[in-house]
Amino acid sequence: MKKKYIIILIVLIASGLLYIKYFSGKTGNKNDFNPGFSEVGKLEYDVKEMDFESSISLKGTTKIKNEQSLRFNTAGRVLQVNYKVGDEVKKDQILAVIDSSEVNAEIEKAKLDVEKAKDELNEFIEKINTTELKQKDLDIELAKVNLTQKEYDINYLKKKQVKELEDANNSLEIARSSLEEKISNFGLDFDEEKRKLAKEKRDFEEFKNNFDNKVKQKVNEYYSNLETNYLSLETKIKDIKNDLEDASIILGINKDNKKFEYRDFFSAKNSSNIGKAKTYLYESNNFYDKMKKSFEDIKDKKDEKNIIKTLELEKKYYESYYKACLFISKGFDDSIESVGFSKSDIDSASSNYSGQASSASSLLTSLTSTIDQLKNLNSIEKIKEDLKDELKQKEINLKKSELSMKRKFQSKDKIDGISNEQREIEIAKNKFYMQELDFEKLKKTQKEDLIQEEISLKRAEISYNDLLKDKEKLINLSENNSYKNFKNSIKQAEVSLKDSIKKLENYVLKAPFNGKITKLDISVGDRLNADTQKFISISDPNSIEINVSINQTDITKVKKGMFTEITMNSYPNKVFSGSVLEINTTPKEENGITKFDAKILLEKPKDVEIYSGLKAEVKIIAYKIKNAIVVPFTAVETGENGEKYVTIIKDGKEEKREIELGFTDGINYEVKSGVEVGEKVLEIDYSKAVNPKVDNGGIDNFGGIDDGAQIDVMY
Incomplete structure (x- = not known):
């Protein structure tokens, strides 16, 4: 029972506070409701049009976006300082220069090395065109003559061998015929x-x-x-x-x-x-x-x-x-x-x-x-x-x-x-067999001679083709190793020149962006070393950031580029414009609350000075609707199936009407359909409500209790 009375008390207190809010200090604002009592003594509101806005208020600190302190990393004597504190400079303008005579000498030497490497390449190419190519053409011509001679020699040898074989074969056939004739004449079947x-x-x-x-x-x-x-x-x-x-x-x-x-x-x-x-x-x-x-x-x-x-x-x-x-x-x-x-x-x-x-x-x-x-x-x-x-x-x-x-x-x-006839036959046989052996020897010798000539011809062909390839390499410089070496020498010399020129950057300080000189430690004549802590500081006062932290309940509402309104104690009568520049999605913990860092880019007017470290209040405009039809959230009830409705007074009678809701600012609802401007809606009658579903916090992801939250009123 005790719990029951506590809940009833909470509901009554909330209604009382809302009543006080709408009856006190609000009559002069065109966007405020003017509640009154109906004929039956209930609190009623006029349905009206008003500008509807949802925003997130944050506190932050200003920071000049572009601030840098520049120093020389190379030892030397300061020759030029071109600006003083307060001067405005443009990006890449030279601020100061130190003595670079040594590196200039190094650059001149590197230039000479490049020219020397190019001259050597040109001499090499000239030598190829005037001497080596002519010599190579002469060598090729001689090799071609030699190859032609070898081809002639091998053809001559083949013809000669054919004639020798024909003669030897004829002699062999004569010996065979003589032997056969003697055997035939003798009539002897020789063993x-x-x-x-x-x-x-x-x-x-x-x-x-x-x-x-x-x-x-x-x-x-x-x-x-x-x-x-x-x-x-x-x-x-x-x-x-x-x-x-x-x-x-x-x-x-x-x-x-x-x-x-x-x-x-x-x-x-x-x-x-x-x-x-x-x-x-x-x-x-x-x-x-x-x-x-x-x-x-x-x-x-x-x-x-x-x-x-x-x-x-x-x-x-x-x-x-x-x-x-x-x-x-x-x-x-x-x-x-x-x-x-x-x-x-x-x-x-x-x-x-x-x-x-x-x-x-x-x-x-x-x-x-x-x-x-x-x-x-x-x-x-x-x-x-x-x-x-x-x-x-x-x-x-x-x-x-x-x-x-x-x-x-x-x-x-x-x-x-044996008889004389048999002896003659024997002599004829021996002669034939000797000629037969000589014939086989001749064929073998000819084969060996031909192989040697073919090897000699092959060598001549290889020599001729090698010379042609050598000439091709001379003509096609991209395949010539000496040419590649000369080209590499030029590249190395050019790289050394670029490195030397690059060193000059260490002898000059340039403005990294458009801005104003805020600090100057360097003077003409100063002798600096690599450890000297003397700086030229530059900042861009027209580029201002405000660092803020956004609560986890609001972070999903914030998008990059959203419009912001900014106020500062330093300028109490001014409202500055800005936009969301950056959102860091890595969370951090502050006093047990999860937050996310973000940066707001301030659109700085030219007639004000803003420095790093100023406190600022930022209002991120999540959305804004002009002339929206609205009702207070205390008039909106939720039915058993989740439908939204209000109670209106029509012809002196109460009528429940289902409505379609839009955005909310935590106090009022935008009504997309269901009621018209000028109609009257009644606040929820808690004295008769049994387990009513009250939308006093269904703020559609813009703060408060989640949509569909219930407050059970018990009697």
Whole structure:
């Protein structure tokens, strides 16, 4: 019961206070209600129009926004002081200058260094144009003549060898015909095994007598093979680099950021081709780098260990590059046509990389054979051992043949006891077989001679192409290392010059903004060092901020740019305008209350002086409505379903009417619909209310009790 009476007492006191508020001191204001009593003795109000405003009042302190104290950070003697205290200055105007003779000398030297570097570059370019290019053209011409001669020599050799083979073959055929004729005339079916035995004897004796020459020949063949592979590697390393660069551009992994023009359409139907191709191309690049490094480690053209190692790395490179080419070819097959990227272009590119894959496959087979051959003959001792085994095998075969002949003729006498005709046949056979051996030797010798000429031609081609590339480097200066070095020297000299000029900034003090000189410690003739605490202070009195703190209950209402009204004790009769400049959303605690710092920009009139530290009162205008229809909040009730209504007097009778509310200032409500100006509304009759919902604080986020708050009145 005690609680019940306390609540009733609170409601009655609140009503009394509101009554006193509206009856005392308010009659002269056009925005105030003039309440009176209705015929039945209830407090009633006229519905009227009034200006409606909601604001937040804050206290703050002024601060000049732009204030700086400037000092020299460099030692020196003060040569100029261009202003005095109170002078107004513009941004970037020079305030003071100290002696900069040393840095000026440094700048002059840096300028000379730049000019010298440019002169050296011009001399280098002139030297290229007048001397080196002419010499290079002469070298190219000589290399071209040499190459042409080598091409002629190899063609002449081929024709000569064809003629030699024809002559040797004709002689062989004549010997064959003579032998066949003698055998036919004699009518003897000569024992084939005797011919075989004679040949085996000759082969064995020849092999035995020429063993050292054969060893030397095999060694020469081995080192010739090594040299051929070395020269081939030298050429391939250059060709492989170009292949890798072309493929990397297509796949978008080029180090120089070169882009394939139709990258977006490449393999658009199946993007997995790109990922697989990249994987194998990265492997290819890795093996190429190792192969290049291994090639550089080769001491000479007989360094079999490093040559074989490089060939094995080349094999691994082609294993990866073969797969990369397959997937690039598939990528083109899965590409989408576009302008400039027609089907014929796509098919041509696909065919190109399919062909490269086939070439890589063929090279893998060839490399495997070459590596195995070099590994099997990797020393003179191994070559000798193989030839000894071959000689031993020939000796065994010869003995087997002799035993076979002895069994057939049963005595040496019968072997030697042959007729003149048989002896002639035997001589003819020996002649034929010797010519047959000579024919095979000729073919082998011709092959070796042709290989040597081809190697010589290849060297001439490499030399000629290298000279062309050297000339291209001379012409294309961007690829010339010496040119790059000269350009870098110019850049370094220019950077040094810029650094020196930059140092001049330390010898001059400039105004950082428009303002007024407020302090001046420096005089002409002063000698300063880096630790001297002498300043020129400047401020902009026209740019004033007011620092305020906003309560957490109001912070959501405040927006950047909102209009403000500002008053100060220093100017009691003036109201200044301003706006919200900045809101710091980081909260802080003050006496247990959460607040947020903000800055208000004051629009300062020209006829007043405002300094930092002045106390100010700021009113932030949250919103303002002209000629709003309003009713006091003590007349507004809330229904069971949350609807808002008032009680009006119409024709002497009370009538409840639902209304639509707008903003509130904590005392009055804006009514958007439901009542008209001139109608009368009654204050809530608390004596008859049972659990009424009173909107005495539903201030729509502008202070007071939250919307829908209830006050239960109990009797």
